[in-house]
Amino acid sequence: MKRQIFNLNGKITFINxxxxxxxxxxxxxxxxxxxxxxxxxxxxxSININSTTGGLHSKTSFHYHGxxxxxxxxxxxxxxxxxNFSNVQKFQLAASQHKDIGECFGPFINIRKRGNKKTQKxxxxxxxxxxxxxxxxx
Numbered sequence: 001m002k003r004q005i006f007n008l009n010g011k012i013t014f015i016n017x018x019x020x021x022x023x024x025x026x027x028x029x030x031x032x033x034x035x036x037x038x039x040x041x042x043x044x045x046s047i048n049i050n051s052t053t054g055g056l057h058s059k060t061s062f063h064y065h066g067x068x069x070x071x072x073x074x075x076x077x078x079x080x081x082x083x084n085f086s087n088v089q090k091f092q093l094a095a096s097q098h099k100d101i102g103e104c105f106g107p108f109i110n111i112r113k114r115g116n117k118k119t120q121k122x123x124x125x126x127x128x129x130x131x132x133x134x135x136x137x138x
Contacts, residue, residue, distance in 0.1 A: 002027035002066050005049065011040050013048045017072055024052045028066040031100045032136035036069060039094045039134075045087055048073035050131070062102065068135035079106065080130045088132070095134050102135040113137065 004027050005012060014025035040047055051070035053063055062068035074091055077084035089108045096104040096111055103112050103121075105128040110121045114137065124133075 001030050003030050003033055004028070005033045005036050005069075008037060008040055011046045012036065013046070013073075014052075015048050015050065017050045024049050024069075026052045026066075028052055028069065029136050029138060031138050032067055032069065032134075035095070035098050035100045035136050036134065039091060039098060043087075043090050043094050045074050045091055046076065047071050047091070062135040067102065067138070068133060071132040071134065072130065078130065079132060092132060095132075100136045100138070102137040104132070104134055106132040 004025060007013065014023055016022065016024055036049070048071065049069050050072040051063065053066050057063045072079060074084055074087045077087070079088055085107070088106065092104055092106050092109040095101055096109045101111075101113050104110070105121065105124040107125065107129050110124040110128070112119045112121050
């Protein structure tokens with residue numbers, strides 16, 4: 001079952017970083033939607049989702065199944081802005097601890113979770129220095 005992510009009164013925006021491309025405000029897994037909304041509420045951080053089911057990803061990507069998003073801004077600042085590192089860490093930590101997390105890749109945390117088993121994926125860091133990749137397990 002899929003639904004759109006609620007914008008939480010503007011805390012969550014959906015601006016594609018490629019203006020000619022469609023809005024990333026598309027239906028995703030209900031578990032992913034709740035995960036993202038929960039983490040935005042818990043951390044009290046605003047986020048911009050710049051990719052959901054579109055864009056270019058690996059051919060086995062959860063994006064194509066509505067189970068992954070990419071975030072390029074937190075509190076209006078880029079993920080790779082050194083002035084934003086504490087917010088990025090805060091968001092990644094909360095996301096990585098959510099019960100429905102499947103993948104949390106970014107500058108600070110790079111884990112994959114299947115069932116109750118978490119696996120560190122340090123090799124994913126270099127591909128996720130300027131955005132966060134968040135996926136759900138279902």
